[in-house]
Each structure stands twice: as C-alpha cells, then as structure tokens.
Amino acid sequence: LKDTPTCNADSDCMWDDGKKKCVEKNCNDLAKCPCVEDPKCFWKASSAGSGSGSGSGSCVKNSYGECPTMDVVLLVDGSASMSQSFGHHPHGFFALMEMLGDWMKKLPLNGEAASVGAASQAGTGKVRVAVVQFSGRQQFFSPPNTWSGPVVDSVAV
Numbered sequence: 440l441k442d443t444p445t446c447n448a449d450s451d452c453m454w455d456d457g458k459k460k461c462v463e464k465n466c467n468d469l470a471k472c473p474c475v476e477d478p479k480c481f482w483k484a485s486s487a488g489s490g491s492g493s494g495s496g497s498c499v500k501n502s503y504g505e506c507p508t509m510d511v512v513l514l515v516d517g518s519a520s521m522s523q524s525f526g527h528h529p530h531g532f533f534a535l536m537e538m539l540g541d542w543m544k545k546l547p548l549n550g551e552a553a554s555v556g557a558a559s560q561a562g563t564g565k566v567r568v569a570v571v572q573f574s575g576r577q578q579f580f581s582p583p584n585t586w587s588g589p590v591v592d593s594v595a596v
Contacts (some may be wrong), residue, residue, distance in 0.1 A: 466589035474498035
C-alpha cells in the first residue's frame, strides 16, 4: 500500500480517500484545476449553448480531448462458432466481451442508459457504446461477476 505522497508522485496513480488506497488515475474523476495541471488529461468545456456556465465541462484523457460526442454500435457474432475456444480462452464470446469490457473501461463513457435519446449529451465529448449480438438462437451474457464496469441496459431486439 502506497502512502499519499508516493502514490501522487506516480503520474499514473492517484490517492483515493474513499477507498483509502492508491488507484490508477482516471481523468474522468478530476475537477477542473487538477485536470488542467495534469499533462495526461484535457479539460473539455461544455458547449456555449448549454447555459451551464463558463466553468462547466468535464475532464477526459488527452487522447480523447478533441473527440466529438459519439454513439458507438458494435455488432457481435452470436453464432455457435463463438462458443468454441479462442486461443487460450475456453469460450470465444466471453473472450470478446472481456476484451470489449477492458476497452470500454478506458473510454470516456457518459454513463447514459440506452433509453435516453440520441446525442442527448451533445457537446460533452463523451461516448455511449451499444453492443448488439447478431446470428444464432442463443443470447450469450458474460458469466456472473465478471463485469466491473458501468451498468449496462439489456434490450431485446
């Protein structure tokens, strides 16, 4: 367990007072001043038409700083071939979901549910992701207790 000064000296870490431990730095958790001071983060001001004031906005990773707000839809094969082993993983669909989960944890997600209208977070530079399974007769879901990301809405199509 790192103490606060040692933890904060590591540019990839930050001290979490709630968890009482050193955690990986997440730009999304930073307020404006710490965000602007951090070279790995970018303060994205809210759009001028939002009426939310000059100091409002959100902190994102530098690599996402100039990205527009996006809705990303991923089509995933749900055929029987996806239940076979892929490399070292015993189940291809679960392997793909784990990889996508790791990728989504790095994105500046806006946390909106699927039921919210299109582009409702316009101007924030954050992302919504939808995963749609096609093909096959069986719906695959991640095994219990394997997803630690934000709550995901499940919508049957």
